[in-house]
Amino acid sequence: MSTEQILSSDGIPLEISLKKAERKNKIKAMLLVAPLFLFILITYLMPIGDMLFRSIDDRMITSKLPNTFAALAKWDGKELPDEATYEAFYKDFYPLAIAKESGKLYQRLNYEKSGFSSGLKKTNRKIKKFEKGNYKEQFMATHKIWNNVEYWVALKNTAPKWSYAKYLKGVDLKLDPDRNIVQMPENRKIYKTLWLRTLKVAFFVTIFCFILSYPIAHLLATLPMKYSNLLMICVLLPFWTSLLVRTSSWMVLLQQQGPINDLIVMLGLTADNARPELMYNVVGTFVAMTQILLPFMVLPLYSVMKTISPSLMRAGKSLGGTPFVAFRKIYFPLTVPGIGAGSLLVFILAVGYYITPALVGGASGSLISNTIAYHMKSSLDWAFASALGAMLLTGVLVIYWLYNKLVGIDNIKLG
Amino acid sequence: MKKLSKLLLALSFVLSVTTSAFAVTVVSWGGAYTESQRLGYGDPTAKKLGIPVNWVDYTGGLSEIKAQKEAGKITWDIIDVYAKDTIIGCDEGIFVEFDFDKDFAPAPDGTKASDDFFTSMPSKCAVGNILYSWNFAYNHDNEVFAKKQPKTMKDFFNTKKFPGKRSIYKGAMSNIEFAMAAMGTKAGKGGSKIYDKLAKDGGVDKAIAKIKALCDDPRGGCVFWEAGAQPPEFLANGEVIMATGWNGRFFNAQMEGTPITQVWDTQILDYEYFAMVKGGPNDANGKAMKVLREMTSTEGLAGSAKYIAYAPWRKSSIAIMEAGEPWFKDGKTVMVPHMPTAPANTKSYALMNPEFWADNQDEIGEKWEAMKATVK
Numbered sequence: 010m011s012t013e014q015i016l017s018s019d020g021i022p023l024e025i026s027l028k029k030a031e032r033k034n035k036i037k038a039m040l041l042v043a044p045l046f047l048f049i050l051i052t053y054l055m056p057i058g059d060m061l062f063r064s065i066d067d068r069m070i071t072s073k074l075p076n077t078f079a080a081l082a083k084w085d086g087k088e089l090p091d092e093a094t095y096e097a098f099y100k101d102f103y104p105l106a107i108a109k110e111s112g113k114l115y116q117r118l119n120y121e122k123s124g125f126s127s128g129l130k131k132t133n134r135k136i137k138k139f140e141k142g143n144y145k146e147q148f149m150a151t152h153k154i155w156n157n158v159e160y161w162v163a164l165k166n167t168a169p170k171w172s173y174a175k176y177l178k179g180v181d182l183k184l185d186p187d188r189n190i191v192q193m194p195e196n197r198k199i200y201k202t203l204w205l206r207t208l209k210v211a212f213f214v215t216i217f218c219f220i221l222s223y224p225i226a227h228l229l230a231t232l233p234m235k236y237s238n239l240l241m242i243c244v245l246l247p248f249w250t251s252l253l254v255r256t257s258s259w260m261v262l263l264q265q266q267g268p269i270n271d272l273i274v275m276l277g278l279t280a281d282n283a284r285p286e287l288m289y290n291v292v293g294t295f296v297a298m299t300q301i302l303l304p305f306m307v308l309p310l311y312s313v314m315k316t317i318s319p320s321l322m323r324a325g326k327s328l329g330g331t332p333f334v335a336f337r338k339i340y341f342p343l344t345v346p347g348i349g350a351g352s353l354l355v356f357i358l359a360v361g362y363y364i365t366p367a368l369v370g371g372a373s374g375s376l377i378s379n380t381i382a383y384h385m386k387s388s389l390d391w392a393f394a395s396a397l398g399a400m401l402l403t404g405v406l407v408i409y410w411l412y413n414k415l416v417g418i419d420n421i422k423l424g
Numbered sequence: 425m426k427k428l429s430k431l432l433l434a435l436s437f438v439l440s441v442t443t444s445a446f447a448v449t450v451v452s453w454g455g456a457y458t459e460s461q462r463l464g465y466g467d468p469t470a471k472k473l474g475i476p477v478n479w480v481d482y483t484g485g486l487s488e489i490k491a492q493k494e495a496g497k498i499t500w501d502i503i504d505v506y507a508k509d510t511i512i513g514c515d516e517g518i519f520v521e522f523d524f525d526k527d528f529a530p531a532p533d534g535t536k537a538s539d540d541f542f543t544s545m546p547s548k549c550a551v552g553n554i555l556y557s558w559n560f561a562y563n564h565d566n567e568v569f570a571k572k573q574p575k576t577m578k579d580f581f582n583t584k585k586f587p588g589k590r591s592i593y594k595g596a597m598s599n600i601e602f603a604m605a606a607m608g609t610k611a612g613k614g615g616s617k618i619y620d621k622l623a624k625d626g627g628v629d630k631a632i633a634k635i636k637a638l639c640d641d642p643r644g645g646c647v648f649w650e651a652g653a654q655p656p657e658f659l660a661n662g663e664v665i666m667a668t669g670w671n672g673r674f675f676n677a678q679m680e681g682t683p684i685t686q687v688w689d690t691q692i693l694d695y696e697y698f699a700m701v702k703g704g705p706n707d708a709n710g711k712a713m714k715v716l717r718e719m720t721s722t723e724g725l726a727g728s729a730k731y732i733a734y735a736p737w738r739k740s741s742i743a744i745m746e747a748g749e750p751w752f753k754d755g756k757t758v759m760v761p762h763m764p765t766a767p768a769n770t771k772s773y774a775l776m777n778p779e780f781w782a783d784n785q786d787e788i789g790e791k792w793e794a795m796k797a798t799v800k
Contacts, residue, residue: 112515123787127779130515196629197787199794206797266662289647372594372639372648372796380793386485388786389512 064396067172070117073110074101078168086162086186095144095155099136106133120390122163128154162186175396180204200380200397207377210294210366211359217299218306218355219348226310226347231319248304256365259297263288263369289371297369302358306351313347349416357405377401447476448706448715450698452504454481455653456676456732461504461553464728469718475711486513489701493518501704501712507778508785510550510699519549519699520707527551527713529721531740540722540738542765546778550697551720552737554728557671557764558598558776559691562586563659565683577690580666581606581634583644588665590638591658594648596792597781598668598692600631601774605690607634615692615774623780628788632795639799646799659684671764675733679757688769694776695737726751735763 015023071078076097084090105111111133118125135151148155166174166184177183177190181198185191192198225244229237247255262269270284279285287293317340325335363378370376377397384394450466452458462479470477480500482488486509492498505513513519522528528537528551538544541552560580562569568586579586580602592599604618605611607630611618621627639646647664649655655669656677674686698716706712718724725736726744730753736742742760745751751759760766764773 109517112517115515116512119783120786123784125783127783196794197790199790199797202794202797264661264663286645367650372646372799375796383789386483386487388789389486389490390786391487 060391060395061399061402062395063392064175064399065171065173066392067167068170069113070167071170073105073114074098074164076100077164081161081165081168084161084165086158086165089145089156089158090161092143092145094161095148098148099139099144102132103136103139106136116389118164118167120388120393121167122160124154125160125163128152128160175393176400178393179397179400200377203375203377203380206291207360210291210298210374210376211356211362213295214298214302214359215306215352215356217295218302219352221299222303222306222310222351223344226307226314229307229311230314230317244304244307247300252301252364255301256297256368259293259300260288260369263293263296288369289374291370291374293369293371294366294374294376297365298359298362301365302355305354305358309350309354310344310347313344313350317343345416349412353409353412356408360405361401446711447478448501448712449478449480449499449704450502450504450715450719451480451482451500453484457652457672457734460728460731460734463731464726465719465724468727469715469724473714473718475715477715485509486516486518489513489518490516493703498701498704500701501706502716503699503701504553505550505697505699507546507550507695507697507776508782510545510697511547511778511782513699514547514549518702520702521548522551522700524548524551527717529717531722531738533740535740540740542737542739543775545697546695549699551699551716552695552697553720553725554696554734554736555693555764556696556734557688557691557693557769557773558593558602558668559671559674559686559688559764560602560666560668561655561659561674561684561686562666563662563683564685566662566665568665573685574666574687575689576687577602577605578608580668580687581638583638583641586665587643589645589647589663591647591649591655591664591667591669592635593668594650596632596788597776597785599635599792600628600788601692601776602668602690603631603634605772605774607631611690611772611774615777618774619777619780628784628791632791636795636799648796656682656684671762672732672734675762679752679754688764688771688773690772690774691764691769692774692776693764693770696734729759729763733759733762733764735765 017023017026019026077094080094080097081090084094102111105114111129115126115129118129131152132148132155139147154160165186166188174184178193179200181193181201182190183193225240229240229244231237232240261267264270265284265286265288267287269287273279274281274284287296321339321343322335325339326332330338361378362376363382366374366376367379367382370379378401381394381397381401384390384397450461452461458479458481462477466477466479469475482503484506486505489498489500489503492500510519514521524538524545525536530537531540542555545552560574560577562574564573566588568588572585574580574582574586580590592602600622601615601618604621604627609618609621612620622631635646638644647658649658649667649669652670652673655667656673658664659667660677660682671686671691674684678684678686698720700712700716701707704712706715720737722738722740722744725738726741726748728734729736729741729745730751736745742763742765746760749758749760750756761768763769
């Protein structure tokens with residue numbers, strides 16, 4: 010029960026000098042990690058953060074048309090806006106047209122409603138000759154979009170600086186003039202279908218991979234070294250082959266005049282003129298993706314099975330269990346960490362798969378990532394592409410979280 | 425000796441680095457097409473001007489150049505783009521606006537550049553290089569075509585007369601125009617009637633429904649193609665009996681002996697353009713402009729048609745070709761009849777309308793994808 014502090018040899022309390030020494034070590038450790046941390050920050054976190062940020066950033070248009078949005082704020086969206094609104098739009102758009110800065114608006118607004126692009130372009134040419142006063146009439150004479158309430162509604166919808174509209178579009182919803190969330194028209198609904206299909210494909214590919222991998226991994230783990238090495242090479246060789254090469258080989262095999270179909274006809278399973286379609290549909294996607302993702306399931310399973318002692322199964326049997334009971338009660342539960350790791354890997358990779366479905370998937374086999382690529386490359390709607398990307402990322406994180414809740418992440422084993 | 429070879433190696437490395445640093449970078453679609461450009465006008469231009477020209481492949485769209493611009497490090501000078509991309513790129517300030525008659529060479533007889541090109545440009549940032557065609561072709565060895573052959577766009581959609589699968593482009597572009605024609609719409613002048621009908625309420629929906637009917641038909645069915653090399657390949661290996669595609673690819677397959685025949689009824693003439701990147705590495709020093717002027721000269725454009733069946737944009741280039749037949753690189757194929765602009769091929773045609781597509785591509789794209797998602 011001493012209240013005295015323990016002092017080190019130079020008279021400083023031991024606790025403080027210990028902390029000092031520890032702090033030094035901590036700084037050293039931090040310095041060691043710093044390059045890697047900076048590397049990840051600069052090349053990974055910041056670009057991804059920047060892309061995700063784009064999905065809600067709508068400041069460009071807000072800053073270009075301040076007067077218009079101020080005027081539209083009081084507008085009810087039922088009939089065409091009044092003269093003052095048209096004048097406000099003139100005040101915003103005229104300087105942009107003169108300074109040739111109006112180009113970005115065309116694209117942005119055309120995403121909102123088709124037809125803005127040509128309408129604004131024509132307005133851009135004509136606005137330089139507008140006379141003072143009576144702007145509503147002059148605008149309406151310039152292009153038909155200006156006598157259509159729907160275009161004004163679309164314009165008003167872009168007013169907020171930050172917008173979650175892209176996320177709504179990602180699940181086939183949109184905002185109506187009163188900013189209520191409503192369903193998209195039936196013939197433009199695609200994203201829900203695509204999401205469900207992506208999940209379905211990823212789920213079944215995971216199941217197929219599991220069914221095929223389990224026996225392979227078991228063989229790998231139990232065969233004598235000289236056979237299992239050969240088998241291991243058979244698993245790894247395709248793993249090292251380029252993804253594109255493997256996908257195109259599947260295209261050769263699966264086509265209607267290809268070897269697999271030839272074999273089916275030769276065996277007399279179908280007539281020559283009724284060859285089944287194995288490619289350019291969801292079947293092709295399943296087959297090719299399962300084969301490509303197989304190693305990601307085999308390897309974690311193998312590494313777990315390798316550690317299971319064969320004596321455990323023997324013990325189970327000697328205690329009176331049938332081989333099936335021993336397998337179900339002893340072997341299988343011990344492989345669960347490997348199954349978890351493999352399934353999680355395969356599922357997450359499959360959800361974001363892009364090249365294979367694009368090549369063998371056809372119309373009914375293309376997935377959400379193909380749509381993201383379309384919006385990145387073709388339509389240039391990066392905001393929407395990043396919104397879809399963020400939704401995919403969130404989905405994967407949710408699955409990870411669910412897995413953690415159900416199985417526990419410490420239960421995962423990669424090797 | 426060893427030292428010398430090392431020195432030479434180092435020297436050649438330095439040389440290659442410096443030449444590529446001064447070279448004008450031209451970006452295009454790769455494959456047989458870029459090859460025709462490189463041999464046809466790239467190399468001759470580099471030789472004549474003493475400015476090296478460096479070719480880079482891409483898969484279209486403006487995403488890469490937009491990213492380069494936003495990152496502040498532009499490495500491309502000239503890009504081979506679609507019409508709608510020149511419009512978008514011009515609006516977004518990515519490309520240089522041309523002073524057409526000043527920037528581009530007149531024809532040999534002194535005709536102004538703007539009069540020598542077939543039509544006007546879709547934007548101020550574009551200069552045309554080739555015209556190509558979306559048409560369709562069939563494998564004439566297939567027994568379906570033993571008695572009768574398809575002659576019109578209606579035949580392409582007629583699954584009673586010609587049962588079998590078709591291959592069509594994966595996007596809505598070209599397909600809805602073809603569908604309109606197959607429903608009996610006459611092309612009109614440059615396809616204006618087709619685009620008028622498409623622009624009307626419900627026009628696009630009707631066209632998309634027509635395609636869906638073809639794809640759902642048990643006697644028909646669709647395989648969607650993505651790369652230009654696919655349609656001739658599908659025809660050759662019997663995957664489909666008819667396919668829409670790009671005439672130059674069909675032509676090259678024919679030259680290689682693939683048994684296919686092209687049908688030109690209601691072909692869609694489309695253009696390729698060059699655009700020059702604002703603030704590109706050779707923009708300020710004027711080299712990129714010099715190279716572009718030389719490549720798009722009368723002789724330059726005619727040169728590429730030696731290697732592929734795409735028509736040069738200039739009337740005067742066609743004149744040179746006619747005078748110099750047989751023009752194809754093999755020295756025996758007469759080229760002009762294979763051009764999409766040949767009179768026999770343009771009895772009924774549409775001009776791809778970039779304004780229509782720039783305006784409507786997002787909405788049509790969504791409807792198209794929604795249709796594809798429900799095809800059986």
